[in-house]
Amino acid sequence: MNDGTLLDLRSDTVTRPTQGMREAMFRAEVGDDVLDHDPTTLALEERVAELLGKERALFFPSGIQANQTALAVHGRPGSEVILEAGAHIFNYEEGAGAVLSGLQLRPVPTEDGLLTPHVVREAIRPPSPYVPPTCLVAVENTHNSAGGRILPLRTLSEIRDVVLAAGIPLHLDGARLWHACVETGHPPSHYGALADTVMVCLSKGLGAPVGSLLAGSAEAMERAWRIRRRLGGGMRQSGILAAAGLYALDFHRDRLAEDHARARELARAASAIPGLRVDLPETNIVMLDILAEDVSPGKVLDHLASEGVLMVQFGSRRLRAVTHLDVDDQGILRATAALARAMERLSAL
Numbered sequence: 146m147n148d149g150t151l152l153d154l155r156s157d158t159v160t161r162p163t164q165g166m167r168e169a170m171f172r173a174e175v176g177d178d179v180l181d182h183d184p185t186t187l188a189l190e191e192r193v194a195e196l197l198g199k200e201r202a203l204f205f206p207s208g209i210q211a212n213q214t215a216l217a218v219h220g221r222p223g224s225e226v227i228l229e230a231g232a233h234i235f236n237y238e239e240g241a242g243a244v245l246s247g248l249q250l251r252p253v254p255t256e257d258g259l260l261t262p263h264v265v266r267e268a269i270r271p272p273s274p275y276v277p278p279t280c281l282v283a284v285e286n287t288h289n290s291a292g293g294r295i296l297p298l299r300t301l302s303e304i305r306d307v308v309l310a311a312g313i314p315l316h317l318d319g320a321r322l323w324h325a326c327v328e329t330g331h332p333p334s335h336y337g338a339l340a341d342t343v344m345v346c347l348s349k350g351l352g353a354p355v356g357s358l359l360a361g362s363a364e365a366m367e368r369a370w371r372i373r374r375r376l377g378g379g380m381r382q383s384g385i386l387a388a389a390g391l392y393a394l395d396f397h398r399d400r401l402a403e404d405h406a407r408a409r410e411l412a413r414a415a416s417a418i419p420g421l422r423v424d425l426p427e428t429n430i431v432m433l434d435i436l437a438e439d440v441s442p443g444k445v446l447d448h449l450a451s452e453g454v455l456m457v458q459f460g461s462r463r464l465r466a467v468t469h470l471d472v473d474d475q476g477i478l479r480a481t482a483a484l485a486r487a488m489e490r491l492s493a494l
């Protein structure tokens with residue numbers, strides 16, 4: 146029941162910096178990153194570039210700004226970006242590709258959120274003066290709206306072969322690439338090797354308060370540096386934030402496996418509740434489908450909130466719960482019990 150504390154499963158972005166992270170931020174050496182580098186930001190950028198096997202990485206205030214910078218680096222106005230229909234870049238970035246870079250986004254629906262080499266090959270436009278040229282293929286790993294699904298390295302490699310043959314660059318929205326790495330055991334550099342630009346987030350799952358990075362070739366990042374600044378993303382003493390990111394990379398990466406185990410536990414327990422259907426997640430995002438037609442998802446959310454448990458609606462009959470640094474085993478038991486009570490009470494009405 147409600148013990149006065151909140152269990153926030155709405156997103157893995159809701160985490161608060163830990164004591165160790167705050168101390169690292171407090172101690173951070175800083176400078177003016179727009180003028181001549183902030184030393185801690187530079188250290189974070191070098192660390193992420195190395196992890197992803199790229200020449201250079203740049204620190205951004207947000208994943209959206211980093212994704213949109215990548216789109217601006219690769220695209221020309223009037224050209225087309227191919228992505229999966231559930232992609233964050235298509236659904237949740239405020240139409241930025243069109244507004245900021247004049248790009249046409251071409252969403253390709255798939256059953257499970259995963260692009261395949263065949264789907265990409267079919268979507269790439271043949272050269273013609275009558276159709277917009279394809280300027281980029283963007284993939285998302287893990288795939289947020291597909292319930293944290295992992296795009297297998299092998300599929301990514303086959304997609305890479307298709308885009309290489311067509312002479313088109315590949316961008317990887319890896320907001321949760323760390324989750325895919327921990328779950329598959331592949332190092333980030335294996336994914337990095339297959340994409341021209343890679344965006345990774347520090348503020349989802351890894352528990353940093355702010356920050357994402359875009360990595361790629363030195364030449365692409367030189368262009369990205371200007372675009373970032375144009376978008377207002379040039380930060381000054383950003384080392385305070387970068388220190389949190391370095392701490393997160395050191396101490397919060399391996400533990401993502403715990404979030405995945407808890408997400409699976411939540412899914413297993415919730416799927417035993419009458420009226421719910423829950424697929425076993427691959428990483429930390431659990432999608433709960435409300436089958437009982439007389440039960441409104443909004444009312445389930447209200448009931449959960451009355452017990453201090455927060456989830457979000459994700460589609461007309463679907464709820465989303467995300468595990469993260471601030472959710473422990475007790476939290477999973479609490480969420481499951483609250484869900485069972487919600488479904489029982491609302492079904493009985």
Ligand SMILES: Cc1ncc(COP(=O)(O)O)c(C=O)c1O
Binds near residue numbers: 349
């Ligand atoms: C897959 C994906 N890409 C990009 C973003 C954008 O990140 P931000 O909220 O830091 O702009 C998100 C945010 O949840 C995401 O899930």
